[in-house]
Amino acid sequence: MRYFIITIALTALSACSYNVQPTSAPAVNVYSSYDEKIPGTWAVVIDEDTTVINREISPSSYVCSAHDYPFSTGNTMTVSIQRTMSQIFEETVNRSMIPSVDEMTKSMMDGYVFVRLDSFSPRLSCSTGWWSVKCTSTVDLSFGIEAREVSGDKFATSVGSTKSFDGDGGGACGEASNILAEAYRLALKDAMERLAERASNSTRLRD
Numbered sequence: 001m002r003y004f005i006i007t008i009a010l011t012a013l014s015a016c017s018y019n020v021q022p023t024s025a026p027a028v029n030v031y032s033s034y035d036e037k038i039p040g041t042w043a044v045v046i047d048e049d050t051t052v053i054n055r056e057i058s059p060s061s062y063v064c065s066a067h068d069y070p071f072s073t074g075n076t077m078t079v080s081i082q083r084t085m086s087q088i089f090e091e092t093v094n095r096s097m098i099p100s101v102d103e104m105t106k107s108m109m110d111g112y113v114f115v116r117l118d119s120f121s122p123r124l125s126c127s128t129g130w131w132s133v134k135c136t137s138t139v140d141l142s143f144g145i146e147a148r149e150v151s152g153d154k155f156a157t158s159v160g161s162t163k164s165f166d167g168d169g170g171g172a173c174g175e176a177s178n179i180l181a182e183a184y185r186l187a188l189k190d191a192m193e194r195l196a197e198r199a200s201n202s203t204r205l206r207d
Contacts, residue, residue: 025189026083040110047116133169137183
């Protein structure tokens with residue numbers, strides 16, 4: 001037993017890099033006071049700083065501290081936002097830039113929705129267990145949303161989420177990347193559902 005624990009400890013201290021493989025997480029359960037979607041055609045614009053976020057995660061604990069966990073969100077936030085918006089607006093059109101009033105009028109759009117990432121903080125901490133490394137990851141996410149109609153009426157709000165996930169980090173700390181990915185998925189899903197509920201229940205957008 002002593003030899004096994006020493007082996008795990010030495011393995012955990014051997015420097016390696018484990019890429020985090022995140023997945024998209026659009027809103028699934030949207031609690032709305034309305035049976036129908038927000039009417040009209042809306043342009044969905046995502047801030048370019050939100051499209052791909054790259055972070056190098058280092059555990060805050062001594063265990064696994066020799067390892068790095070490169071975290072690239074890829075298109076997971078973009079896909080999650082676009083799919084979430086399509087669930088609450090009658091029709092959406094994905095745009096890379098905020099359209100002008102003339103563009104919206106010519107394209108017969110009712111307005112645009114602009115979404116930005118305000119904060120993203122993934123964390124990881126590990127400890128040595130009897131048979132393997134135990135890890136906990138916590139991810140903080142917050143988004144801002146602004147919707148503006150062609151008429152000029154505006155709706156703005158922000159949402160945030162903090163989610164944690166515990167799991168087996170594996171003998172060499174490699175599985176900790178999956179724990180980070182799951183905490184991110186949970187936080188992203190929760191943030192998307194909150195975002196959808198705020199927009200869907202907005203009387204300003206529906207009126």
